Amino acid sequence: MTLLTFRFAPSPNGDLHLGHAYSALLNQQLANGNQARLLLRIEDIDTTRCTPEFEAAILRDLEWLGVRWKEPVRRQSEHFGEYQAALERLIAEELVYPAFMSRGDIRAFISDRERRGRDWPRDPDGAPLYPAVDKALSRKERNARIAEGIPFAWRLDVAAAMARVGTGLSWMEFENLSLSTARHVPAQPQDWGDIVLARRDIPTSYHLSVVLDDALQGVTHVVRGMDLFHATAVQRLLQQLLGLPQPAYFHHRLILGPDGRKLSKSLKDTGLAALRAAGATPSGIRHMVGL
Template identity: 55%
Template sequence: MPIHNATTNPPINAPIVRFAPSPNGLLHVGHARSAMLNWHFANAHDGTFLLRIEDIDTTRARPGLETAIFEDLAWLGIDWPKPVRRQSEHFAEYQAALTELRKLGLIYPAFLSRAETTARISEIDSTGQIWPRDPDGAPHYPGSDRELSTAERDERIAAGEPHAWRLDMQAVLDDLDTRLSWTEHGSGPSGETGEIIADPGAWGDVILARRDVPASYHLSVSVDDAIQNISDVIRGEDLFATTSVHSVLQHLLGLPAPRYHHHGLVRDQDGRKLSKSDGSTSIASLRQQGASPEDILTLAGTT
């Protein structure tokens, strides 16, 4: 599938890393930590630090927030090659990946609304059955749409019925002829490191695209990392488990697998990871209160 130019990972002495925020809120101290860890890693190995704007969900992205991202990172002393990659400018590449998976017969249109899905699962739960949940605690999609005929699917899509495209995980696992794993140079929430065996089945039939959002995080990040020749993905440990999904997409689409470095999170006084909704920890807010870049990096634990 010719959607990228990468063939092998660059050597460790010339890594390519990326920091990929979404312009749907202000960057906080946790983002500063991830950005600086990427920045330091690239500089330590004479590599390249890329900034990617993950604005695939155009309904939530705001140009002003993108500008704020640029300002915050520059204020911290980070620079990057221009122009940046914006996901909203690459819908065709994600569509090509989705088309490839559709040709393989590994995705299907899912028509149940969120309310219908919740009702279906509640009905099952009421019988005493234990319905599977993914590592984030969300219930697996019931998947009844998998049984629809091609003609019925096409008819419902042509009629404009809302739907999402989901990966048929059971079909993927049935056809899988190799053990999937990734190389972890950081650690997971429980200290996992080294070769990590992927468990994509734990996520069920993940969404790969919606009618109003042309690619999910899972699909777009897998495609983007390949196109940009990312050698090392350095990100928070809250994304550790999702690497299983990215591993299976890399395998199915013939994409190279980067090395992974998951790092600990910056947490609030109650032990919760920081959120964009809490403006008090935003870099912009702390700057307005007189904080220096060194103060932010001390809070982020990267000094």
């Protein structure tokens, strides 16, 4: 019998806020209610913004909340070799290509098209799709640019990937907290265009590392915020391409700020440490997030 496994996977690039508290506590509640294990993963592939100080703060906040997890903690920065091996496999299968356009190049290309009256397609988050001009380059031209030291990222050729896996890609999404009712959601990764699978300075990306981590850690249930609902389509595609097991998903409601937007570390929303210093208690935090 498969041991059910949940995970909480924060990035140590800022203080945890109420939204993180809700997700961590909900994962623990579901794990306890299903005789499952809860794992903690530190998603620190961005070695510039992620720091040991923020990681230590995350551990303090979770321990204060009463969240308990199975050791060891997995840190993505310690597993770049595993992500690189998966990337090399996709390169060998010609499912990715080197993309040389910088952010400035992309903005200029799209602005030029929009000035000519073309409505440029956007992904589910509202960002413009990558122009994929590099995909038309010959192998000789690609190799010449790489040899010249021109920076590039590896992007998934989503058309080639979809041709490889065929139609009918979907994921199982639970519809309630009891995990008793589920539906199959059609996955449309093409809506994201040719996403980055390895950045210029890091041999992986969020999508690539997270699907490998979930598989290697035996995660059976991914419980995370609704803001990642549409991104699941990309991850299902990668799972299919790499022959990885498919977890079941539950995308929970978001904790919103007074202005109605989702809480964000980047916008310096009040962190758990500040709430604790102001007198908040773990039970008070649970009440604040509706648990």
